[in-house]
């Protein structure tokens with residue numbers, strides 16, 4: 001059982017999931033994921049903040065009992081209703097029938113709709129407080145970080161923000177729970193992947209939430225996934241701030257390509273060589289038919305430059321390249337300099353369609369796409385190199 005004392009009033013009662021292959025059945029979990037839950041114990045009342053995924057319900061109940069002994073938890077505060085945090089609600093209610101569920105008006109509708117639970121519900125509004133005796137919890141509604149009902153809970157006396165999915169990351173907790181007790185290095189790439197995959201579309205809402213929190217002092221962040229942040233708090237806030245402003249994290253380039261017979265790939269290799277010659281150091285090359293979309297998105301959110309390269313396939317973009325392009329556009333990716341390369345045999349549709357999609361998006365197409373018919377000749381490869389050099393200049397500027 002995972003049980004860690006975070007402070008005089010907060011115990012960690014979350015769980016690790018090292019079994020699920022893909023989060024939301026989509027996003028790979030090579031290092032697992034944690035569903036964090038916290039038990040806040042006040043002098044009069046106690047509150048569970050955020051739940052766990054349903055198959056881990058009994059583990060959480062054991063943890064609650066071992067902290068509270070004969071005492072029952074009074075409240076279950078739901079910051080976020082996605083089932084990775086709410087799936088165990090019915091089981092918790094069976095274990096603790098007196099449990100009052102706390103959420104906003106949207107949470108209430110979802111708890112009812114998903115789990116058929118509607119009684120003993122305390123509806124809170126933005127700015128409301130709940131006293132547990134010597135503990136004051138204040139609620140801040142932060143819609144669309146990452147569902148409409150999302151809120152955060154601020155524990156005033158301990159300056160602790162229970163932030164829901166915000167500031168979370170993939171990666172199970174390998175023993176330690178608080179950042180100062182572990183090497184956090186592996187969690188940062190997992191934070192970029194988590195953000196770009198799950199939260200990426202909602203940058204403006206994350207920004208809104210961060211503006212709202214600007215005036216409160218935060219010394220600890222307890223999110224629903226990954227380490228509790230104390231020592232590296234400012235690094236984590238800064239990373240979420242930059243990601244949600246769609247600010248590139250470096251001056252690198254992500255190349256996303258597809259190639260069935262190697263023609264497009266030859267053009268890609270020429271651009272990668274030229275990028276290096278032009279001084280670019282962080283280059284991620286993804287064969288979209290093989291790389292998982294999850295990692296492509298993480299790199300798209302990291303680097304300032306992008307090259308999409310695709311053969312024409314059934315009058316359109318090669319499907320895995322189209323999927324990556326769609327995913328970037330869907331997330332509203334901006335502040336990116338983009339170059340496009342296409343390949344065809346009878347109708348140059350790939351370059352045309354990618355170019356049009358970039359122009360309609362908030363990314364910047366640096367020049368007309370380069371298109372090769374049949375195998376790329378020396379002239380086309382030179383054009384690819386020149387395009388890469390122009391892209392390198394753009395992202396340096």
Ligand SMILES: Cc1cc2nc3c(=O)[nH]c(=O)nc-3n(C[C@H](O)[C@H](O)[C@H](O)COP(=O)(O)O)c2cc1C
Pocket residue numbers: 258259260261262263264265311312313314315316343344345346347348349374375
């Ligand atoms: C299944 C399939 C569908 C294709 N559809 C088109 C097409 O609609 N228009 C076109 O000009 N070329 C089409 N092509 C030809 C490819 O664009 C051409 O073979 C190209 O050189 C492949 O690039 P690659 O070597 O990078 O895979 C198609 C090829 C395949 C195998």
Ligand SMILES: [Fe+2]
Pocket residue numbers: 080082146147165
């Ligand atoms: Fe979520």
Ligand SMILES: [Fe+2]
Pocket residue numbers: 082084085165224225
């Ligand atoms: Fe979550």
